[in-house]
Amino acid sequence: MQQLVCAEPGQFEYRTVPEPTLNAGESIVRIRKIGVCGTDIHAFDGTQPYFSYPRVLGHELAVEFVEGDAGFKAGEHLTVMPYISCGKCVACRKGKTNCCVNIKVLGVHTDGGMTEYLSLPSYTLLRAEGLEDDELGLVEPLAIGAHGVSRAAIQPGENVLIIGAGPIGLGTMAFAKIAGGHVIAADVNEQRLAFCRDELHIPYTLNARDTEFSDHIKDITRGDMPTVVIDATGNLAAINNAFQYLAHTGRYVLIGLQRGDILVNHPEFHKREATLMSSRNATVNDFEYVISCIRDRKLFPSSFITSRLKFSEVADRFSNTVSDPNNIKTMIQFHD
Ligand SMILES: [Zn+2]
Numbered sequence: 001m002q003q004l005v006c007a008e009p010g011q012f013e014y015r016t017v018p019e020p021t022l023n024a025g026e027s028i029v030r031i032r033k034i035g036v037c038g039t040d041i042h043a044f045d046g047t048q049p050y051f052s053y054p055r056v057l058g059h060e061l062a063v064e065f066v067e068g069d070a071g072f073k074a075g076e077h078l079t080v081m082p083y084i085s086c087g088k089c090v091a092c093r094k095g096k097t098n099c100c101v102n103i104k105v106l107g108v109h110t111d112g113g114m115t116e117y118l119s120l121p122s123y124t125l126l127r128a129e130g131l132e133d134d135e136l137g138l139v140e141p142l143a144i145g146a147h148g149v150s151r152a153a154i155q156p157g158e159n160v161l162i163i164g165a166g167p168i169g170l171g172t173m174a175f176a177k178i179a180g181g182h183v184i185a186a187d188v189n190e191q192r193l194a195f196c197r198d199e200l201h202i203p204y205t206l207n208a209r210d211t212e213f214s215d216h217i218k219d220i221t222r223g224d225m226p227t228v229v230i231d232a233t234g235n236l237a238a239i240n241n242a243f244q245y246l247a248h249t250g251r252y253v254l255i256g257l258q259r260g261d262i263l264v265n266h267p268e269f270h271k272r273e274a275t276l277m278s279s280r281n282a283t284v285n286d287f288e289y290v291i292s293c294i295r296d297r298k299l300f301p302s303s304f305i306t307s308r309l310k311f312s313e314v315a316d317r318f319s320n321t322v323s324d325p326n327n328i329k330t331m332i333q334f335h336d
Pocket residue numbers: 037038039059060141
């Protein structure tokens with residue numbers, strides 16, 4: 001079978017490798033679609049921390065069940081929760097497999113989905129009846145946003161500022177809105193802000209470069225400021241800057257990740273009695289919630305897909321496709 005290997009930063013190579021064999025506790029799936037994640041782009045660029053090569057990328061997957069003990073019928077289309085957890089550590093014992101001490105993310109720490117067939121732990125496969133392949137491939141990045149929203153425990157009517165309108169931020173906005181939040185979207189890209197308005201019907205969109213940004217937030221929230229701020233940029237300057245927008249009693253949730261140290265002014269943070277939280281990956285509950293929201297047509301995530309590649313085109317066209325600043329989500333497909 002054909003596999004696409006990221007041999008080293010900037011270099012994809014197609015290789016012919018044997019098909020996987022079935023091991024106990026695992027199932028074999030045929031890959032149908034693969035969403036391209038920021039992680040894949042950083043891995044290809046060589047800017048993903050602690051990444052080793054060669055690696056088969058891809059963890060946002062729509063798959064077809066072939067064989068194994070997962071209890072599905074051959075040919076069933078499924079989505080994948082691409083986090084391999086140990087089941088034994090302190091986080092796993094609490095059901096928080098998303099932040100397992102020994103977590104291995106498919107396509108990051110182990111080889112992922114840019115391959116014709118893949119053998120996976122059976123528990124990573126999830127049924128999502130009624131979803132199209134595009135939607136199956138979007139469940140994972142949406143679950144990241146849904147997890148951040150559940151961390152924030154948004155109450156109906158709360159003012160929620162979400163910074164960063166990439167695929168993760170857009171999903172976060174959609175779920176914050178479903179939770180009843182009064183969402184304010186911020187980004188520096190006007191085309192993405194237009195997407196927030198037109199596709200997600202977010203009532204307030206602000207350009208983060210606007211010199212009156214803080215005043216606008218104050219006006220929109222009638223002087224309260226947002227009780228929830230969520231970062232989906234993973235940009236250190238943006239993360240440090242956003243502490244000032246938090247209302248007193250506010251919660252600040254970091255979905256985006258960067259490599260540096262966060263700088264917090266203690267008196268400013270203290271007087272708010274604020275809460276700072278990180279939000280990592282997603283749990284099976286988040287995946288089930290996302291699947292139910294798509295099935296109930298509470299969101300229409302296929303609009304996030306702005307470019308498509310055939311598997312055979314990825315090596316040549318990946319770089320150009322994903323570097324377009326207005327590209328939101330690239331979907332790779334194996335079959336027509
Ligand atoms: Zn991802």
